[in-house]
Amino acid sequence: GAGVSQTPSNKVTEKGKYVELRCDPISGHTALYWYRQSLGQGPEFLIYFQGTGAADDSGLPNDRFFAVRPEGSVSTLKIQRTERGDSAVYLCASNQGSNTGELFFGEGSRLTVL
Amino acid sequence: GENVEQHPSTLSVQEGDSAVIKCTYSDSASNYFPWYKQELGKRPQLIIDIRSNVGEKKDQRIAVTLNKTAKHFSLHITETQPEDSAVYFCAASSSGNQFYFGTGTSLTVIP
Numbered sequence: 001g002a003g004v005s006q007t008p009s010n011k012v013t014e015k016g017k018y019v020e021l022r023c024d025p026i027s028g029h030t031a032l033y034w035y036r037q038s039l040g041q042g043p044e045f046l047i048y049f050q051g052t053g054a055a056d057d058s059g060l061p062n063d064r065f066f067a068v069r070p071e072g073s074v075s076t077l078k079i080q081r082t083e084r085g086d087s088a089v090y091l092c093a094s095n096q097g098s099n100t101g102e103l104f105f106g107e108g109s110r111l112t113v114l
Numbered sequence: 115g116e117n118v119e120q121h122p123s124t125l126s127v128q129e130g131d132s133a134v135i136k137c138t139y140s141d142s143a144s145n146y147f148p149w150y151k152q153e154l155g156k157r158p159q160l161i162i163d164i165r166s167n168v169g170e171k172k173d174q175r176i177a178v179t180l181n182k183t184a185k186h187f188s189l190h191i192t193e194t195q196p197e198d199s200a201v202y203f204c205a206a207s208s209s210g211n212q213f214y215f216g217t218g219t220s221l222t223v224i225p
Contacts, residue, residue, distance in 0.1 A: 004157075031211060033213065035215075040218070041217055041218065042118075042120070042203050042215035042216050042217045042218045043158065043203070043215045044215075045212060045213070045214060045215075048211065048212060050211070055211065056211075056212060058115065091157070091158075093213075097211070098211070099145070099146055099207045099208060099209055099211040099212075099213075102148065102160045102163070103148070103150075103158075103160070103213055105157040105158050105159070106157060107156070107157050108157065
């Protein structure tokens with residue numbers, strides 16, 4: 001596709017449920033990032049993939065959060081036993097793998113945990 | 115990791131006036147400093163960036179300055195227009211390919 005695509009755009013779930021958020025990066029982009037953005041805050045780094053491997057997952061808040069990118073393209077962010085504090089917009093971004101390259105963001109997945 | 119601080123958190127200016135947003139960073143290894151604009155409900159989009167080997171960069175009404183010694187960089191918007199109203203984020207990145215963002219500045223341009 002022409003841009004970074006994220007699904008679903010909105011997800012409402014109940015506390016304790018499992019959630020998967022999907023990101024389809026720009027074709028050919030080797031680097032993929034997940035960020036979390038709460039209202040009125042900047043994007044908070046979660047995890048960064050270079051190809052299939054997680055180059056840095058130091059931003060994942062706890063072991064309920066996990067992300068995969070098995071074929072080096074689409075990535076899935078998985079959240080187990082969701083809590084109300086997980087409610088946020090989850091942004092995915094991709095670039096060509098250079099730290100001086102523009103990050104292209106998706107529209108985000110808005111997660112609401114009731 | 116890197117710590118990026120941004121201020122002010124909100125800024126209101128009259129149309130035609132200038133707006134300045136400032137950021138500081140902590141990691142001396144950071145070498146790339148982009149600025150993103152995010153309109154309400156939209157994705158962040160890059161508006162200008164600067165690399166550590168440059169002190170200033172301009173693109174029409176937008177300019178960014180970098181002071182590596184002091185570890186701070188600033189966004190300058192001149193002749194502001196209502197369509198400049200948005201949230202602006204600064205970021206810092208190093209060779210580790212991390213991008214760390216500031217907390218954002220909500221800019222309102224009053225017609």
